[in-house]
Each structure stands twice: as structure tokens, then as C-alpha cells.
Amino acid sequence: MKIIPAIDLMGGQVVRLVRGKPENKTVYSNDPQQVAKNWEKAGADMLHVVDLDATLGRGTNLEIIKKLTKSVSIPVQMAGGLRDKPSITGALDMAERIVVGTIAFKDADLVSDLAKKFGKKRIVISVDHDDGIIVVNGWQKSTGITLADAVADLSGNFTEFLLTNISRDGTLGGPDLENLSSVCKLGKHVIASGGISGPHDITKVKQCNAYGVILGKALYDGKITIQEAKKLA
Secondary structure (H helix, E strand, O other): OEEEEEEEEEOOEEEEEEOOEEEEEEEEEOOHHHHHHHHHHHOOOOEEEEEHHHHOOOOOOHHHHHHHHHHOOOOEEEEOOOOOHHHHHHHHHHOOEEEEOHHHHHOHHHHHHHHHHHOHHHEEEEEEEEOOEEEEOOOOEEEEEEHHHHHHHHOOOOOEEEEEEOOOOOOOOOOOHHHHHHHHOOOOEEEEEOOOOOHHHHHHHHHOOOOEEEEOHHHHOOOOOHHHHHHHO
């Protein structure tokens, strides 16, 4: 199982939000490149870099991400505000993998075509949900689509999924194992995100046969190290 630290960017800073709310922000660093190098040195398999400003439609951290991807040798998975063909193709020029959510539910054919062109393993579908209902536009809009229906519709064309229960994200409240286990049974590569509180949660996620797990607040608050997570993975 891959151990993947998150680097969430807002205003050029490395931050963590609680349940995706900008008003619930904690700043951890003013040097994203150094944070990336630190996680690489600690043994991370991949980095999950999120442009929160782009996600929320209030700016971009693109230049910082460009520098960050060049400063490390491990793969970078880029997310945030990738909602049209130019932004997606531009991101794929920088990062090994990109994560798309909103556009996958608005124009699945476009995303499918891009996956065929660039390779399915480079396009990760983000199925963000609020206790089983898919949300888009930076978690601000509910689609009314159930998680089960969304994954069933998309699993024919895509192999890589990022699963986040937004009610758990940044809470240290434990991962949503029920939905994770259900999606993992489809035989796709599923990355678990949200709620990790310590080493014991890594074991639980692995038991669901997840492809990877994203470490956020628990990592930044010192409740788990990458080395600990690697041993359990």
C-alpha cells in the first residue's frame, strides 16, 4: 500500500482544513518545496499536492507546484481546480498523475478520452462524498448521486480512484472503512483519504485492500510518521 502525504496549498502556504472549510485553516509551513523534500526524505511513495485556491475559484498556486514537482524525484499527484481540458493537460505536463472530480461528473466523456490519450493510470477520479452522496466544486455542491452509483458508472472507464468522506477530512476521527471496503471490492486502485488519526488506522485501511492512503492532519500534527506508516503498509 502506498503512503502518500498531502501538501495542501493556499496562498502559497502549506495548510490543512477541517472538512474542507477555508475558515477552519491551520498553517503548517511557508515553504512547500521544503515540506515536499522532507516527506520524500522520510520515505513517502508519492505526494498528493492540492491547489486549494484553484479548487475554491480564488486564485492559483501553479508556479509553486511547478517548482515543487521539480524539487523531488518521487511521483507527484496533483489536484485542485482541474475542470477543463487545458488545465488538465497542463497539469499532466507537470505531474505524474492528476486528480479530477467535478469535471468527471460534468463531462465524463472528455475525461475518458484524456485517460485513453495519456494513460488510465495518470487520471485519478476523485469520488468525494458527504456520507455517501457525491459532492463537487470544492465540496460546496451536492450532486444527489450516491457513491455506489457514481463508482459503478465510472469504473468501466477508469482504474484509479481517490475516495474521501468529507465529513471526516481533517478531523482525526478515523477513516470511513465501510465505504472504502465497498469500493475496494470492485478491484480498482483506491486511495483512501480523510480521518486518519494514527498508526492503527493504517492497518485498518490496508485490510480493506486499498492501493494507497493519504496522510494529512495526523502527519502534520505528529500523530503518525511516514516511517511508521510504511512499516504497517
